[in-house]
Amino acid sequence: MLSARYRFAGLASAVDREVAQLVADDVAARFWERDSTVFGEEPTEIADRMGWFDAPNDSLDMWAQLEGFAAEVCELADDVIVMGMGGSSLFPEVLAKTFGNAPGHPRLHVLDSTDADAIRRVLAATDPSRSFYIASSKSGTTLETRSQLDLFWAASGDPERFAVITDPDSALERLADERGFAHVFRNDPDIGGRFAALSLFGMVPAAVLGVDGESILEASLDLADALEPLDDGDNVGIVLGAFLGAAAKAGREQLTVAIDPRIETFGLWLEQLVAESTGKHGVGVVPVIGEPLEAILASPQRRIVAVIGEVEGIDALRAMKVPIVELSLEETVDLGAHVLLWEYATAIAGRVLGLNPFDQPDVESAKRAARALMDADAPVSPEPVPLADALEMIEPTDTVAVCAFVDPDGVQA
Structure with missing residues (x-):
C-alpha cells in the first residue's frame, strides 16, 4: 500500500486549515458519491468529467x-x-x-x-x-x-x-x-x-x-480504499491536495517532483495533469519535472518537493528545510496507485484554489486561435520578439517555460 510522509515546515498551519475545511465541508464523502458541486455549482465540465x-x-x-x-x-x-x-x-x-x-x-x-x-x-x-x-x-x-x-x-x-x-x-x-x-x-x-x-x-x-x-489496476483499487470517506484528516488524497493548494496560495506554487528512476517518465503524464488542471485564471500549481538536484538546492524559495520512490540525493532534499512529501513505491506496477492518487489530489487542489480542475479554458482558446490562423487565406506569422526584450518582461515571481517544437526523441531534445 502506498504511504506518504510529510514535512510541512512553514506551511503546517495553512495545510491544517485547508484539511479542516475540507473535512467540515464533507468533501471526501461527496467526492466519493460523484457530487459535482464539490467543484462548483455549474455542472458543465464537472458532472460529465468524473468518470475517471x-x-x-x-x-x-x-x-x-x-x-x-x-x-x-x-x-x-x-x-x-x-x-x-x-x-x-x-x-x-x-x-x-x-x-x-x-x-x-x-x-x-x-x-x-x-x-x-x-x-x-x-x-x-x-x-x-x-x-x-x-x-x-x-x-x-x-x-x-x-x-x-x-x-x-x-x-x-x-x-x-x-x-x-x-x-x-x-x-x-x-x-x-x-x-x-x-x-x-x-x-x-x-x-x-x-x-x-x-x-x-x-x-x-x-x-x-x-x-x-491487472496488477496496475489492482494497485489503483487498493489506493481507492484509502480514499473512501473519512471524518478526519487521514485521507491521503485530501491531505496531498490540501498541501498542493495551500502551498500555491502561500507563494510556493512550484511543485518540484523527484521520481524514482524505475518510473522516471511518469513525470511526462503528471506534468500535464497538474499544469492543465490547476493552471488557469491567474492561479495554479507549476509542476517542475526532471530538474537537476543542484538547481533545486540553489533555489528553494518558491518550491515544495514531492519525492516518489527512491531518488538520488534524498538526504540533501530533506536537509533543504522546504515543505516535502515522500511517497512510497514498492513495485513498478504501483504506478496505478500513483495515477489515482495524483488525479484525486490534483482535483482537491483545484477545490482549494477555487477553480474547476476539469475544464481547460486556455487549451480551448489556443485551439480557437490555431483554427482561425489555419482558416485564414494567408495566415499571418507573429512578429519575432528579441530574446532581450522578452527577458525584460519577466518579473521576479514569474515562471518561464521554454516550449521546443522538436522531435521529443531526437538529438535536439
Whole structure:
C-alpha cells in the first residue's frame, strides 16, 4: 500500500486549515458519491468529467477482452503506432518507456507530435506490412491525430491493421466504422483526456505491450480504499491536495517532483495533469519535472518537493528545510496507485484554489486561435520578439517555460 510522509515546515498551519475545511465541508464523502458541486455549482465540465474514478474497475472488467485484442495484434505486427495528443498519448508513452514490450509483443511507438522529424523517424522505423495503427482521440476531431491517421492510412490502407479509441458517436468512431477498422474502443465519455490514464486510452496500449495491466489496476483499487470517506484528516488524497493548494496560495506554487528512476517518465503524464488542471485564471500549481538536484538546492524559495520512490540525493532534499512529501513505491506496477492518487489530489487542489480542475479554458482558446490562423487565406506569422526584450518582461515571481517544437526523441531534445 502506498504511504506518504510529510514535512510541512512553514506551511503546517495553512495545510491544517485547508484539511479542516475540507473535512467540515464533507468533501471526501461527496467526492466519493460523484457530487459535482464539490467543484462548483455549474455542472458543465464537472458532472460529465468524473468518470475517471470508475476507470480502474471498468478497465479491469475488460482486461480479458483487451488481452484478446493484443493477441490478434501480436499475430499481425512487430510495431504498433499510437497516434494521440496529450491525455491520449502520455500514459502510453510512460508505459512503453517504463516496461517496454514483453517477449512476443510488438514495439510501441507513441506519436504525439506533428514535428516532421518525429514523423519521419517513425516511418523509417516501421514497415506498414508488419505494423498496427491505433488512433486515440476523445473528441475524434483532434487535427494532429486525424492528420497522422490520414498519413498512415495512405501508407497501409489495410483496415485490419487499424483501431481507434474514442468517445461514443465521435467523428473518429464514424470514420472507423466506414472504413471497417478492426476495432473501435468506445471510452467512457465522462472522462477528460488528462484523467484518462487508467481508462481504455491507457490500458489498450498496456495490453498491446504485454504489461501486467491487472496488477496496475489492482494497485489503483487498493489506493481507492484509502480514499473512501473519512471524518478526519487521514485521507491521503485530501491531505496531498490540501498541501498542493495551500502551498500555491502561500507563494510556493512550484511543485518540484523527484521520481524514482524505475518510473522516471511518469513525470511526462503528471506534468500535464497538474499544469492543465490547476493552471488557469491567474492561479495554479507549476509542476517542475526532471530538474537537476543542484538547481533545486540553489533555489528553494518558491518550491515544495514531492519525492516518489527512491531518488538520488534524498538526504540533501530533506536537509533543504522546504515543505516535502515522500511517497512510497514498492513495485513498478504501483504506478496505478500513483495515477489515482495524483488525479484525486490534483482535483482537491483545484477545490482549494477555487477553480474547476476539469475544464481547460486556455487549451480551448489556443485551439480557437490555431483554427482561425489555419482558416485564414494567408495566415499571418507573429512578429519575432528579441530574446532581450522578452527577458525584460519577466518579473521576479514569474515562471518561464521554454516550449521546443522538436522531435521529443531526437538529438535536439
